[in-house]
Amino acid sequence: MVDRPKKPSALNPISPGLAPQAQVNITHSNSRVSAVLPTGESIEVLLYGATIISWKDAAGQEKLFLSSKAQLDGTKAVRGGIPLVFPVFGTAPDHAATAALPQHGFARISRWEFLGRSTSESARTTDDGDSSVKLDFGLSPSNLDEESRKKWPYAFGLIYSVTLGREGLTTSMVVRNEGESAWEFQVLMHSYLRVDDISQVSISGLESSSYVDKLTTPISTTTSPSSALTIGSKTDRVYTPAGGPSAPVVVTEGGAKKFSLVRDNLNEVVVWNPWTDAVSMSDFAPADGYKNMICVEAGAVKGWQKLEAGETWEGGQIISL
Template structure:
């Protein structure tokens, strides 16, 4: 056999494309879901831009959602992460928001899905997407007539949900698109899933000032130098001494379940309805309060003021 000096080289194999995050719009275009190549997932209802599910790669749900949560757009969703804007609770003495229903209109308005963006991690073998960011928008033009009448200001909101391999980031940009100044409050009402509330503790709120909305919503208290535990109905607004950059951690027994860091959200609301849950028509099962705790990052102490054309941004990262 003749040995040829120039043998044809083997054809180089075409590299397979890196795995990508899958984003789907379903349920008659009412929900947006995303799944990372590694298996983590998130689902957002366009009504309220409410996050209704967040699962790790093993499929374990991280959020608590009531079995009787109303998902048809007729009322706010009980569970997940609803959005509070432009008022926390009710504010009858604040003229601009006095006519609004509890927690404002963001959680009861239909948002627009603006699209997705992804990032790749060089640390993964396949170079696939390590996160996916989903953006949602709401403006004054999209409000119901009742909401426009109750809060007649021109605004624009962009809400971003970023699913990572071990975290969920939510952030909101608020813009005054009108010609006059207005004030607002904002909060991310996170319902975190736990196995047993009796062994749950919340650290990062030690020696912090707080208002107890159950016992005395007027006076300010200082929390003891130990983690917060839940032994009854709880509804407190804390201003952590460590500031937003210091994590607030939720532990179950000796195991850390969640860590929450905040950006420009100075307050943390801790809420559990305890046995009062039984009187809530959309709260189920009745004993579900044993499996959830709300640790809510917000700007709810006083008011944020935006002059014409100004913007404000705040957010949180929940990791596990």
């Protein structure tokens, strides 16, 4: 699936006289990969699900919400961080190819391979050392358990790239059909963004946009108002922003911009907050943690992406601070 060598022992070469380099380490009995820039920004990626479970700025401030009851031992999908959704968003009982799969598919509950640091694609400055570092992770049928292979018996290859920069975080996915027949998929990056007070949060970039409200019965499609979105109750919506993927979706808190999300080939944005329903979720803690998070999720989940034999699809997001 990939030809990039896996050489964990050579991730951090340091030569006298060179500017400081990003440090990459494999920890927790080879179950996590961490990266730290010379200026202090850091990420930690759990190989189970290739889930980003921590992203901190140079001051050490955490930018992602991770439930204090999140299971990090590979027994279930992680509640928080940035889990990956593939090849189905939610469940799709009417879609034969994915009907038997668990909610949100198998990518978030499979152990990925760490393919190494992309030194040729990591940026460096002359004075302060590395300004970014790019890590690659891979998933193929050989990484899946037997049950998942039976439920989705297609030949595929995924490469997930995580780039930590001084001003933000970039995540991208390459999906390749390695088989001889076509198949369809959906993909989403389920970002749990950390905020201080959800009552002070507004989201712009979704104005006058079509959205599906998954909390209505039956599920309804409508157009959002021309004002920014605020959260005051349980929210579960799939937006197709009118401005397209390149137009920023901005999370503001207390009048100050906190996150800006720009997408590439990911046409939808899911906005989710469980509100007080969080108390009924066994892996969500603290119970009032919904006040400190908002999920703004870039994805291709409205309809299906189809790949013919040998074809490749790419998509990604940039979250800027």
